[in-house]
Amino acid sequence: MRPIAHLSLSALATLAFVSLSACAPEAAVPPVAPAPVIPAPTVAPPPAVVATTPDEAFRAKKPDPLLKEPAFVPPVPVQRRLRNGAEVLVVENHAVPLVAIEIVLQSGVDREPLDRRGLSGFVAEMLLEGTRTRSSLELEIARERLAAQLSAFGGLETTTVHLNALKDTLPDALVLMSDVLQNPAFKAEDIERVRGLLLTSLAAKKGNPGALTRDDFAKVVWGDRNPWGLPSGGTTTTIKAITASDLARFHRTFFVPNNAVITVSGDVTADEAVAALEKVLGSWKKGPVPPARPVQYPAATPRSIVFTDLPTGTQSQVLVGWRAPKASSPEILPLLIANNIVGGIFTSRLNLNLREQKAFSYGVFSRFGLYRNVSTFTASGSIVAAHTAEAVTEFEKELHRMKTEPITDEELNRAKEAIIRSLPFALETNDAVVTAIAALVEVERPLDYYATLPERVRAVQKADVVAAVQKFMDPDHWPVVVVGPKSQTFDGLKALRIGEIREITP
Amino acid sequence: MLLPLALAAQLVAHDPSVAFEKYQLPNGLTVILSEDHRLPQVAVDVWYHVGAANQVPGKSGFAHLFEHMMFSGAKHIGPAPFQVLEGIGTSAGAMANGTTSEDRTNYFEVVPSAELPTALWLESDRMAFLLDTLDEKKLNVQRDVVSNERRQSYENRAYGTAELRFCDLFYPKPHPYYDCVIGTIAEIQSASMDDLRGFFRQFYAPNNASIAIVGNFDPAEAKAQVARYFGAIPRQPDVVRPNVAQPQLSGVIKETVQDQVAKIPQLDLGWVGVKAFDPDEPAGDVLARILAGGKASRLYQELVQKRQIASDVSADNDSHLLGGIFGIEATVKDGHTTGELAPIIEQLLDAVRKNGVTDDEVDRAKRVILAGKLRGLERIGGFGGKADLLNHYEMYQGDPGYLGKDLARYRAVTADAVKAFANKYLLLDRRVILDIQPAGGGK
Numbered sequence: 005m006r007p008i009a010h011l012s013l014s015a016l017a018t019l020a021f022v023s024l025s026a027c028a029p030e031a032a033v034p035p036v037a038p039a040p041v042i043p044a045p046t047v048a049p050p051p052a053v054v055a056t057t058p059d060e061a062f063r064a065k066k067p068d069p070l071l072k073e074p075a076f077v078p079p080v081p082v083q084r085r086l087r088n089g090a091e092v093l094v095v096e097n098h099a100v101p102l103v104a105i106e107i108v109l110q111s112g113v114d115r116e117p118l119d120r121r122g123l124s125g126f127v128a129e130m131l132l133e134g135t136r137t138r139s140s141l142e143l144e145i146a147r148e149r150l151a152a153q154l155s156a157f158g159g160l161e162t163t164t165v166h167l168n169a170l171k172d173t174l175p176d177a178l179v180l181m182s183d184v185l186q187n188p189a190f191k192a193e194d195i196e197r198v199r200g201l202l203l204t205s206l207a208a209k210k211g212n213p214g215a216l217t218r219d220d221f222a223k224v225v226w227g228d229r230n231p232w233g234l235p236s237g238g239t240t241t242t243i244k245a246i247t248a249s250d251l252a253r254f255h256r257t258f259f260v261p262n263n264a265v266i267t268v269s270g271d272v273t274a275d276e277a278v279a280a281l282e283k284v285l286g287s288w289k290k291g292p293v294p295p296a297r298p299v300q301y302p303a304a305t306p307r308s309i310v311f312t313d314l315p316t317g318t319q320s321q322v323l324v325g326w327r328a329p330k331a332s333s334p335e336i337l338p339l340l341i342a343n344n345i346v347g348g349i350f351t352s353r354l355n356l357n358l359r360e361q362k363a364f365s366y367g368v369f370s371r372f373g374l375y376r377n378v379s380t381f382t383a384s385g386s387i388v389a390a391h392t393a394e395a396v397t398e399f400e401k402e403l404h405r406m407k408t409e410p411i412t413d414e415e416l417n418r419a420k421e422a423i424i425r426s427l428p429f430a431l432e433t434n435d436a437v438v439t440a441i442a443a444l445v446e447v448e449r450p451l452d453y454y455a456t457l458p459e460r461v462r463a464v465q466k467a468d469v470v471a472a473v474q475k476f477m478d479p480d481h482w483p484v485v486v487v488g489p490k491s492q493t494f495d496g497l498k499a500l501r502i503g504e505i506r507e508i509t510p
Numbered sequence: 511m512l513l514p515l516a517l518a519a520q521l522v523a524h525d526p527s528v529a530f531e532k533y534q535l536p537n538g539l540t541v542i543l544s545e546d547h548r549l550p551q552v553a554v555d556v557w558y559h560v561g562a563a564n565q566v567p568g569k570s571g572f573a574h575l576f577e578h579m580m581f582s583g584a585k586h587i588g589p590a591p592f593q594v595l596e597g598i599g600t601s602a603g604a605m606a607n608g609t610t611s612e613d614r615t616n617y618f619e620v621v622p623s624a625e626l627p628t629a630l631w632l633e634s635d636r637m638a639f640l641l642d643t644l645d646e647k648k649l650n651v652q653r654d655v656v657s658n659e660r661r662q663s664y665e666n667r668a669y670g671t672a673e674l675r676f677c678d679l680f681y682p683k684p685h686p687y688y689d690c691v692i693g694t695i696a697e698i699q700s701a702s703m704d705d706l707r708g709f710f711r712q713f714y715a716p717n718n719a720s721i722a723i724v725g726n727f728d729p730a731e732a733k734a735q736v737a738r739y740f741g742a743i744p745r746q747p748d749v750v751r752p753n754v755a756q757p758q759l760s761g762v763i764k765e766t767v768q769d770q771v772a773k774i775p776q777l778d779l780g781w782v783g784v785k786a787f788d789p790d791e792p793a794g795d796v797l798a799r800i801l802a803g804g805k806a807s808r809l810y811q812e813l814v815q816k817r818q819i820a821s822d823v824s825a826d827n828d829s830h831l832l833g834g835i836f837g838i839e840a841t842v843k844d845g846h847t848t849g850e851l852a853p854i855i856e857q858l859l860d861a862v863r864k865n866g867v868t869d870d871e872v873d874r875a876k877r878v879i880l881a882g883k884l885r886g887l888e889r890i891g892g893f894g895g896k897a898d899l900l901n902h903y904e905m906y907q908g909d910p911g912y913l914g915k916d917l918a919r920y921r922a923v924t925a926d927a928v929k930a931f932a933n934k935y936l937l938l939d940r941r942v943i944l945d946i947q948p949a950g951g952g953k
Contacts, residue, residue: 007611055744057638063586067627074550144806148874151881204821204844211668211773316770318661350592350602363654366662386662418596425599428549433888
């Protein structure tokens with residue numbers, strides 16, 4: 005078992021600025037094994053009298069920083085282009101003999117037909133299930149021999165193929181990556197097998213409170229005429245409707261070099277990287293990419309609580325949020341700072357209130373999901389079921405307090421330092437760098453974004469944060485999403501008089 | 511694309527290594543320094559050699575509850591260590607956290623290079639002055655937070671309930687791993703201030719800890735700072751490292767677990783495995799990969815790819831100071847049953863016991879395992895970076911520089927050793943079978 009962490013990493017896994025009865029086991033067969041007999045552990049009794057550390061003046065306050073601090077030079081990628089038009093962005097990092105490469109197609113869920121929701125993720129799953137010349141088993145064996153990591157996954161507006169390879173065998177690993185990217189076989193038997201796995205994941209999701217909450221939120225903010233508003237991964241109806249030609253068409257249309265960004269980070273120079281990529285992607289042909297539809301979403305509707313019953317849960321998942329400005333909007337930087345004050349870091353208002361004071365939760369956090377045309381802001385956490393309604397009130401209170409109570413200098417400083425100081429940590433590994441650089445292109449940020457970020461964050465004044473908050477933060481009109489046991493929560497939620505309670509059955 | 515056999519499992523021309531310097535303060539604190547000047551930051555990682563292994567019956571979850579108290583402040587740093595850390599831009603979560611495992615508890619932070627003294631000030635304050643500010647109110651809050659953690663991480667998570675049951679069956683009371691590391695809510699709630707004080711005095715001593723400092727620092731400066739902040743903390747009586755024999759199974763235990771959250775049935779199989787750094791451990795790790803690591807593995811190919819009765823399968827050779835479990839988890843494909851999986855898994859295990867595995871399978875598994883260790887060296891700290899690696903080898907082997915030997919023991923695994931492991935440990939008549947069923951009857 006992995007060690008258990010003091011606070012949940014998953015809640016903090018995405019870097020805001022990058023955009024990034026329990027059980028009563030019943031014996032089916034009576035146990036035939038008697039409990040083994042083992043000796044009780046021997047533990048010495050605690051010492052009665054303990055020497056203590058002498059208190060000294062230097063401990064009284066936080067030490068001053070050391071005088072010299074080396075400068076951080078954030079990665080700015082070298083920009084190249086393959087002959088077929090694919091953009092290549094390279095960051096050199098010779099620390100460890102590894103190279104990460106990401107090929108990111110600038111199309112994802114946003115390009116799925118409504119009745120084919122789940123298509124882009126289905127395509128990504130199929131990429132590693134065999135090419136015209138290699139079966140999935142052959143691909144996997146070759147990958148293991150090279151000790152390379154190769155994966156493919158879909159996003160809301162991108163689809164990605166990711167490679168992490170040893171420097172010495174990079175050319176061979178690139179052959180696999182290129183084959184997977186360009187030549188998926190989409191064989192009927194493999195499609196049916198993967199379809200079964202996707203349907204199993206959809207069934208499993210009904211037991212995942214976090215995923216159900218995200219689905220309910222997406223439904224409210226994007227509506228049912230935008231694929232983003234339909235359940236992630238699709239529904240049993242849409243997954244069953246997807247045909248081999250749907251998969252092939254999506255792949256043919258969007259997997260073209262003029263729709264791709266290739267990011268490279270690792271023990272390789274830009275020249276070496278481009279030469280190696282040209283060798284395997286030279287024959288990859290351009291194609292016309294239809295223009296993207298504008299992002300659709302419903303007009304504001306009367307406020308409501310969106311509720312999904314999870315009868316056996318001991319906690320409720322609570323989420324409050326709304327649509328937010330696009331990633332490249334100038335308001336985003338002050339809003340990211342505001343987010344760190346309200347819920348982006350451990351010492352934020354939401355977490356200190358709901359975890360450290362009320363002890364309703366193991367952790368409550370807020371974040372921006374940043375995208376090309378329109379983003380989202382969400383504050384959420386797992387709450388002891390009996391305290392669900394009280395927690396909703398506290399969520400609202402903290403969001404309101406951002407508008408009504410002054411931000412302290414200490415809060416502002418912490419929020420800004422969190423962005424500036426975590427930059428080296430966030431960009432430490434090759435995998436993180438290729439993803440972060442690709443995200444810049446996805447959301448239309450400049451390539452020197454990370455290099456200029458510290459200076460831009462320092463320049464943000466308290467008044468800028470206040471202005472952005474006053475304009476954006478509007479909890480009185482934002483929906484509340486709750487996924488939890490109805491029997492323990494419903495009366496309390498009704499008594500809040502927030503608006504209609506809309507029940508959604510997954 | 512096939513590499514010459516001579517290169518088998520030799521991934522790169524030279525084995526990676528991590529340069530370090532180790533010394534001990536007069537009070538017994540082990541200090542490990544390792545310079546890495548790529549980035550303007552430094553990782554500080556304190557390992558206390560206390561975990562679930564040191565718990566006594568009735569106190570399940572105590573080591574972990576105590577870890578939470580270490581985040582409730584100390585005399586000089588004030589009531590909120592994370593406030594200090596986030597004040598210098600070190601965000602709680604990936605950059606600063608604490609974790610508790612079967613055998614040890616650690617506290618880490620990655621801070622800007624110039625703030626190394628602040629990290630040492632903070633860690634020394636809670637090593638020396640924790641009890642000065644600990645009170646009933648703080649304990650009450652953290653008892654509830656930890657209870658919430660159990661709800662979120664086990665009770666409200668698919669298959670979490672079976673995970674807890676596994677610990678109890680393999681490590682029955684009074685074994686200290688009983689109830690996994692998290693413990694039961696009743697016992698967490700029963701923890702008292704006296705328990706906390708006793709635990710702190712007994713285990714949170716400099717001579718029961720090691721501190722790794724990795725990153726961008728000047729060694730002379732770091733040594734002076736470590737001496738300043740930790741030098742005066744008194745040594746305490748040595749902690750006797752627990753040494754409990756691993757409980758053995760005397761038959762087959764088969765249970766059905768009603769899972770309140772999961773919607774898809776799963777079959778969990780487990781055998782008594784090996785302790786950490788046992789000579790058989792690497793062969794067990796290789797076997798786990800051959801059986802169920804990745805899509806080329808035997809169980810994946812048979813259950814997911816060919817027969818299409820499972821949606822996923824994994825295997826793990828989990829090893830700790832006081833015992834280990836070799837486990838296999840197979841989740842059904844929607845519409846199929848655990849009853850279909852069991853006999854096929856048994857056939858495949860039997861084939862390994864009788865006919866062993868191929869050299870090619872062993873070679874591929876070793877490559878993946880060895881490359882994983884290389885990838886672990888990209889980061890100075892956080893979860894599982896170089897600071898953790900140095901502390902890990904120090905605690906289990908007394909040698910932070912064990913990496914080369916660790917790679918060598920994996921490289922030495924042969925197909926015969928893997929077959930022998932299967933025959934020695936994966937016994938047909940001594941195992942645990944958990945049949946996990948959705949309590950609500952599924953979807």
